[in-house]
Amino acid sequence: MSGSHRFAHRRRRAAALALTTASSLLVLGVQGAPVSAAPADPGSGPSKIIATPRAGAAQPTLSPAARASLLKSATAKSGDTAKDLGLGSREKLVVKDVVKDADGTTHTRYERTYAGLPVLGGDLVLHLKNGRSTTSKATRATITVPTTTPKISADRAADKALSVGKAADVEKSEIEGKPRLVVWAAGSAKPVLAWESVVEGVQDDGTPSELHVVTDAGTGKVAAEYEGVHTGTGHGQYNGEVSVGSTLSGSSYQLVDPDRAGQRTYDLNQGTSGTGTLFTDDNDVWGDGTQANRQTAGVDVAYGAAATWDYYKDTYGRNGIRNDGVAAYSRAHYGNNYVNAFWQDACFCMTYGDGSGNANPLTSLDVAAHEMTHGVTSATANLTYSGESGGLNEATSDIFAAAVEFHSDLEADVPDYLVGEKIDINGDGTPLRYMDKPSKDGASRDYWDASLGSIDVHYSSGPANHLFYLLSEGSGAKTINGVDYDSPTYDNVPVTGIGVENAARIWYRALTTYMTSSTNYAGARTATLQAATDLFGAYSDTYLAVAAAWAGINVGDRIALGTNLSPIDDQLSGVGQDVSLQIEAYTTNTDSPLTYEVTGLPDGLTASSGGLISGVPTTTGTSEVTVTVTDGTGSTASDTFEWRVANIYGSSTRVDIPDNGAAVESPITITGRPGNASATTEVYVNIVHTYRGDLTVDLVGPDGTVYSLLNRSGGSADNVNQTFTVNASAQPVDGTWKLRVRDVAAIDVGYIQQWRITP
Structure with a gap:
């Protein structure tokens, strides 16, 4: 299933549900006052936390042979893995990717099939360390359907998809190939047999359309729909004087990058299909910094692709967008007056328009990094482009757009936490989005709330963008690289930053190792805390800063310094029946042992020195039990609950x-x-x-x-x-x-x- 992503104007229809990581860098004008009021400024907070990631959690670049070997081994074991995970006899696992930590831990990402049919939303990741495995799953639902014989024909599903395309203003629409039969398990508590159709055509702003329509094969109702194409040494217009990879061919040079698997840059010559013409030059000096010179856009495009490749490889050992060493290609000068840019999985390519009047191309570095990061997301977590996961998808591209800017550190495009500031779509010097306080764009949210999943994903990305800024730089007013920021927190408590490099490292590991297609904001908090544990240690200062930044956008609580005790629910046990209850506690004081004191236990139960309550209750009744946990520094935490013993x-x-x-x-x-x-x-x-x-x-x-x-x-x-x-x-x-x-x-x-x- 292909996915595409564009940097674009908002379309006049509701956000559609997507299984792929389709996403866009939304172009919009400032709409007045912020839609969400922020609490008072909590102040700038303490200095940044400086930490070095743990070497064992690094993921070195794998050679093609080593990666192929891991994929082959995982594929050979997929049957046994499915049995170990308790999957049904009609389910099979299909290996999508394997990454390996320096300490030998492997993380294998699987898609799933049922009776030979693709299961959309059935993905999972198996983590194997020292012979022990854990999983991250997109769905906990049992994958089963009553029948794999559809009541609705493929032709009827295609007709339904075409009608959906018409309602979505897709012009010149036609069905690509034939609808395929799938099991739809995304966004639904109950998997259903379904047809997936792809409606190809043209969107109302000239962008190609790949509208995916999922139709229930039993009822004919549309289960989901999503748009697969979403808006979103040379002298460049935005990047200035930069090096670009080129190759000598005969007596002329071509924009073919020999250091990055042969990434190519083409001139579409205002066309809307094909690859156009490969950029060539007679002296290997490209562009002059003006839009009038067609090579200028090619310089910015080629540099953006190279800078994104380099960032992921230099920082994470990632070998290209899909981590398979294969180059993407780029196309400049798309269409006429096309005010967008987009990434497409289908062609594995990046495409840029020239803007209004063909005079203001959308070729800035953060546009390139944003859109190409959608390819990384598609190849890893594949975050569903709807609800909270869709907002996280969009935020991921903004996060790494900022990270690539800081990594490149260009004089002509000084790194910042603004999105789309160089292209100036609105003509008034304002950026498209603000990471320090997203609501300044007039529509994005600053904080999480229960309604977040019901709004457009470009605006539900706001809290995650805000989190990243808080985690990178901390809260309060400050000036960074000449830009003034003033970032509030939901609870009016300061947050200490850890630096953009470590903040991005944590998000990358969470994305590629622990997130799945259905991850929401709460799940992203869990994933980033696990990533922080891997990289910097549980309850380290960096780990605590991650929790504090999430609390700063109203997701979860800060972690108290000292001893922490997880709340214990009231208990019900049967007379004569075995009991085993492990008290969950930890301390932020490194290497400080915990001691447990438990009073009021029912007859027959005892607590071990490690906090395990066990035994066989002998007498009915209700007891008030108090648990007190103390670490080596004297820090304590307590909880009291009722324990009822009955004849069960x-x-x-x-x-x-x-x-x-x-x-x-x-x-x-x-x-x-x-x-x-x-x-x-x-x-x-x-x-x-x-x-x-x-x-x-x-x-x-x-x-x-x-x-x-x-x-x-x-x-x-x-x-x-x-x-x-x-x-x-x-x-x-x-x-x-x-x-x-x-x-x-x-x-x-x-x-x-x-x-x-x-x-």
Whole structure:
């Protein structure tokens, strides 16, 4: 599936859902006052934190042979890996990429198939270190569909896609090839069989269109749609006097970069297709800094491609956009009056327009780095271009646009935390986006809130851009390279920066190693904290700064210095049943041992020196338990919770539920308990079943009385995993209790996994 990215004006339609990392560098005018008010300035904060990344977490450049060997090995083991991960018999893993840390840790990224069909949104990463593995998954849903035979034909899906294209103002639209059958698992709790169609044509501003339409193969409804093409020694117009890679061919020179796998730069001559003409010159001196000289744009384009290649290779050992040593190519002078630039996965190329009147080309360094970074995102996490993950996709390109500027350190384009400032699209000297306070553009958000996923991804990128600035430079007013910034925080508490280089290193490792297509802001926080652990150590000053920067945009909490104790929920255990509860605690004081004190435990339970509570409860009742954790410096943290011990009876025998069939029952027999059950009898039910609205669930008492627990409620949500309370005081405790479940509608199936009763 191809993806493209453009630097562009906002289109007059709602943001579409995308599975690929399609994205754009949105061009817009300043719209007045900021849309979100910031708290008071927290001040500039302390000096930056200076730290050196851990050598073992580096990812050295792999030779083509070494990378091929890792891919071959992972492919050979993919069947066993699928079994180890508990995937179904109809699921297979397809290796997408493997990266290897200096300490030998490998991170293998997989796509997934079901019954031979691609699973869109089923990607995962397997991390293997010292024989132990962990995974990062795009979805936790069980991948299954009732049938792989579509009710809706491919032709009908194509017609639907064309109608969607027409509504999206795609001109000259036609279906590329034939729709392909897939399993759609992105953005939906319930995977469905679907058709994926690609509508090719032209968008309303002249940009090529690759509109992907996903149609439910059972109902004919559109499950998702997204646009695959999104806006977004020589003398350059923006980059000044720079070196460009060229190759002598006969008696003339060509813009073919021998040091970067032969990256080529073409002149499209105002065309909109093909590659155009390779830039050539008779004396290897290119451009004169003016738009009138066609080579000038070629210089900026070639330099942008080279600078982006060099940044990723010099900093992370990445060998090209896809890390496979293959060169992308670039095309300048696209169309007439085309005020955009875009990256396309389909051609693996970067394309630049000349702007209004063909006089203001979109060839600045941050445009090139922004758009080409979409190729890196596509080859790694492949962040879905919708909701919060779409905002993270956009922010990732802005983040590395800034990082490439600082790495290049050009005199003609001084590094900054502004986006698109050199091209001056609006004609008033304002940049397109501000990373220190995104709301200054009039539309972007400064902070996360629950509504963030419902707005355009160019504006939902704001909080992540803000995070990166805070993490790089810290909060408050300051002047950097002649530009004034004043960055607030959500909680009005200062944030200390760690420098742009380390901030970018952390984001890169999180993107390429831990993020998946469905990662949201909370998931990105987890991924960056794990990356900070790998690079600088858990609870190091750098790690704490990452947590503080996230808190600065209203995602998660700061981590307190000293001892930290994770909150412990109230506990419920059964008499005579094994208990194992590990207390989760840590200290930011490096190498300081923790001691645990636990008081008030129920009879039969004890706590180990390592904070593991275990044993077998012997007596019913409720206890108030207090846990106190102390580190070697005397720093302490405490938590108090209730621990209830009751007579609990359960069954973990699997019982399959037939589709639209007769009721099934799972029995539990209780003996030796005189008297009646409680008026607040608790029944815990765990049923694995897609579309829980198909189910009726009842408790049947020993005398046959039926208590309704669930009667087709919950709609399209999956599974039943909850505790019900019923008045069973008319029932004797002794006897056989039954959980009765019936599926009363077709298509979805499942099973009783376990249930428990506390009478």
